[in-house]
Amino acid sequence: MTNGSGGLPIEYRPHFDRHSGEAATPEKASVEVARRIIDDLVRQGYQVGDRFPAEPDMLKVYEVSRETLREGLRLLEVQGLISIRRGPGGGPRVAPVNAAYLARSASLYFHVAGATYREVFEAWLDMEPTLVARVARKDDRDEVENAMKPFLATELAHDPRAVFDSAAAFHSEIGRLSGNRVLVLLLQSINHILTELMMERIDLTQSGSQIEHDHVALARAIANGHARKAETLAREHIIHLWDDFEARAGGRIDDVVDWR
Template sequence: MASEAKDPGVSGRKPVNFELTRRNLKTSEIVALEIVRDIVAQNLQPGDRLPLEAELLVQYRVSRSSLREALRLLEVQGLIGIRPGPGAGTVVGRPLPGNLSRTLTLHLHMLGASYDELLEAWVESEPVIARLAALNPDREAVREALSPFLDDSHPYAVREGLRFHDVLAELSNNRVLSLVLRSVAFIVTEQVLTTTERGELEEHIVHDHRELAKAIINGDGELAANLMRDHIRYEVEHFREFWPLRIGETVQWR
């Protein structure tokens, strides 16, 4: 007699019902969502002004306290900016990896994730960005963006070393991966790379960036991904040697 397939719901543990774990949104959170939806629907750009508070109160039909809490929620995420004093008002912000990374570090800290895990995530995510940049169909944009990195004697190549990775993210042609994966890289840059002496790495970094730029300009996605993985692993191993005790520490919320 053939054995019956096991029903994942039939076991000693009840399956998790994710719907039951979701809490009801507060009024301020609902208003925050509506504000963002309206920003997108109206195609507002970073720096564009939102209506005055009195107008927003009428538009969203909420109390002043709920509206202000909604605006604070969005300000913390960097999605709006509130300017005090002369010319005061609320302006549209910009979705940035640095803003997302702050929320991400809070979750990683609560999760107990270590810097070793963070660095491994960085090693695995950067090659994805490099491969996608190499496959970008707008070859002219790729050449224009990466040509300055081909000359390793050019001051730009050293000065804009960290900017190189942002350029690749922009060339990846995928806003989801660009934002999410660059938020991981942002945490690494802010909490890891800036704690080490960079001078001895500059020559190696500039060389790697030049070779990566060549591969991406040539449209070789696999080579770009492999070069990026080697490039990032070199930096990770340098950090492990420089600060071995920190590898096992929990990622800090900043």
């Protein structure tokens, strides 16, 4: 598969035997130990901020060399799943699941494949309205109404960061209420890529009134359980931002996604 923007072809080549479902080639020891650490993190109920055992204890549990263990931990640190503090009292700790790291990995693949920001906007337009409609149809109306209350009446922010924070909080609530963590992470990564681009190229304070207006209307439709209207408003909101970006940033919309 190729695209008009150039880039490397996209081919799906699974690294497992199609008959057995097992890995076709052995993984590096560091990748395997990283997977085991994550499995233990989930199974043992670690929480954000919890420290992992001391290095000597981890070496005994996982039966690997110090070099392999540290490389495995570095892999997890790069993915944002753990933080490693150096020095006395340091060591690896559990970090929250942060879609910004997924966005970083996705932007690398998008960049090499030649995908453009227009295609990212298209993906957002195809995905998020469906999630909004799901939330508007949610059975627990009290939960939905309480979550939407802070967005039913807002004051226009004059600081670009405040505009971003308000928008991020709104979309975060939509994701939380949807209950679909796969869609949440994918959409948060898409939003991250586009927000970085828009904050760099346009003045969000000039777009802030439209963003706030859209969010108030969306929050009201969601709180009232009007799924079809909410879905339509979500599409219009994305198109507003898309049109605004194209108007202010010229041909940047058709640039290949940067790896950030």
